[in-house]
Amino acid sequence: MPDDILCWWTRVSKRVYFRLSHADYASSKADKSIFLSEYLFGWLFQQPCSVGTPQKLCMAHGIQVPQAADDALSNILTMQALLKGIGFPQSRLYTPPEQWSKDTPAQRGSPTFRLLYDPETRLLHRSDCDCLPEARYLPGYTSFRVPIRRGYQACICCRREYFEALRKRNAEWISRADYPFLYSGNSRVFHTKSCPHVLMIREIRYTFHYDTCARSRRPCKLCRPHPHTPYLEAPKSTSPVSPAEVADALKRFYQAKQDQDDIWSQKGLTASQRDRALQLTHPGLAFWAGAGYQTFHVKSCPKIAGLSQFRGFPRYRDAVQAGYSPCRLCKPTAKQDIPYSIPITSQVRPGECCETLAQWCSEHRLLFQHDERYFILRTAAGKWRIHMCLRPVQLEHINLITNPRCQTYHVQPRLFLSLRDTFDYIIHHDKTLLKRVGCSQIAPRQSEDI
Numbered sequence: 001m002p003d004d005i006l007c008w009w010t011r012v013s014k015r016v017y018f019r020l021s022h023a024d025y026a027s028s029k030a031d032k033s034i035f036l037s038e039y040l041f042g043w044l045f046q047q048p049c050s051v052g053t054p055q056k057l058c059m060a061h062g063i064q065v066p067q068a069a070d071d072a073l074s075n076i077l078t079m080q081a082l083l084k085g086i087g088f089p090q091s092r093l094y095t096p097p098e099q100w101s102k103d104t105p106a107q108r109g110s111p112t113f114r115l116l117y118d119p120e121t122r123l124l125h126r127s128d129c130d131c132l133p134e135a136r137y138l139p140g141y142t143s144f145r146v147p148i149r150r151g152y153q154a155c156i157c158c159r160r161e162y163f164e165a166l167r168k169r170n171a172e173w174i175s176r177a178d179y180p181f182l183y184s185g186n187s188r189v190f191h192t193k194s195c196p197h198v199l200m201i202r203e204i205r206y207t208f209h210y211d212t213c214a215r216s217r218r219p220c221k222l223c224r225p226h227p228h229t230p231y232l233e234a235p236k237s238t239s240p241v242s243p244a245e246v247a248d249a250l251k252r253f254y255q256a257k258q259d260q261d262d263i264w265s266q267k268g269l270t271a272s273q274r275d276r277a278l279q280l281t282h283p284g285l286a287f288w289a290g291a292g293y294q295t296f297h298v299k300s301c302p303k304i305a306g307l308s309q310f311r312g313f314p315r316y317r318d319a320v321q322a323g324y325s326p327c328r329l330c331k332p333t334a335k336q337d338i339p340y341s342i343p344i345t346s347q348v349r350p351g352e353c354c355e356t357l358a359q360w361c362s363e364h365r366l367l368f369q370h371d372e373r374y375f376i377l378r379t380a381a382g383k384w385r386i387h388m389c390l391r392p393v394q395l396e397h398i399n400l401i402t403n404p405r406c407q408t409y410h411v412q413p414r415l416f417l418s419l420r421d422t423f424d425y426i427i428h429h430d431k432t433l434l435k436r437v438g439c440s441q442i443a444p445r446q447s448e449d450i
Helices: 011-021 036-043 054-060 072-085 090-094 145-150 159-176 196-200 210-214 243-265 271-279 302-306 316-321 354-363 419-436
Strands: 005-008 032-035 115-118 123-126 138-141 181-184 189-192 204-207 287-289 295-298 311-313 367-370 374-378 382-387 394-399
Touching: 005 011, 011 032, 032 036, 036 072, 036 090, 054 072, 138 145, 145 159, 159 196, 159 204, 181 210, 189 196, 243 271, 287 316, 295 302, 311 316, 354 367, 354 374, 354 419, 382 419, 394 419
Parallel strands: 005 032
Antiparallel strands: 115 123, 115 138, 181 189, 181 204, 287 295, 287 311, 367 374, 374 382, 382 394
């Protein structure tokens, strides 16, 4: 009917429906559509669980949901049960949704969020601070990173930690910057990189040119910048992998560990269902294709639920070269590639050093040499260079089977949490390579040079 209101859970739900059903989207624009998530997230804001799917919200609030399969009818029944269970009035659907904060709310004394922000006093507190009100849900944070970026003022209970975090953040930013002059947007003074005052600036700005600063600001009387202040280039990293890529690999590794623990703790899963779920937690694969289909997807694609016998790819071009086409629903792109990953079996092992690697090489009769930065070893199939000062361990390789005269190392796409994992990977990699060419001896000839 023309007066009916179409209720969707999110805006994506509406777009997906019209894309898959081939319904007339133009005629539907005349109907009024609302998105329940925009209403309910604000309605539940002051409660412990306020964001999530209808099924998650029902479970958090003790609302019984239908046990049917995950289809459209069961989703509708779940949303109806949720609206009824939380007492959401229907009259609110005729007015625009209230604005709500996306910060996770927490109460005083929260063990998870050690920092709480009080919007009334506009102060950031530790969760055990006596100045916090009782029985109120406040935006919670696990670190000072977001509060510093938003410019929150700190209570006396955490002021020292707040300024220590600010100095640490600024020191890290300044060490990576190539600009000789720094200043704050609301200050009338500018500084050099070595000035101690810049460590307390909340919003740092940079420039190469002295005149840009001197036009509206005066030089700092402590560091005394001048037009001929030398250009200090930031030290280049000796790591073949950027810090951001290392951080992403660690994040995917720990998330995969958590997902696997959750899967093993679930009861009622068959062996095939568990194996299928565990396969999708692989931290080194970004794209997935199922047997019998010519499209590949990302892990979050709804079509993944109907696939089996997965084949994974770390990079977009790998999937395309294998003959698959990108899914039109999830629309995978090369920006989602996983260039570096940590094997799920890798683990931290304390007490490892160059002498440990030397002992393992001697046991396998491998040639090796090392200094403070690198440990280089040679097998019958290749040369390997291990970065000893980096954690996770980063590895470079020369394939002597396909390129016997090559002298340039290439970076391996895997990172490792320990030297034991690194060495085991080298042995397995070269044994597999030698087996393909019909050789079983991994140790190089004694006449060869490293």
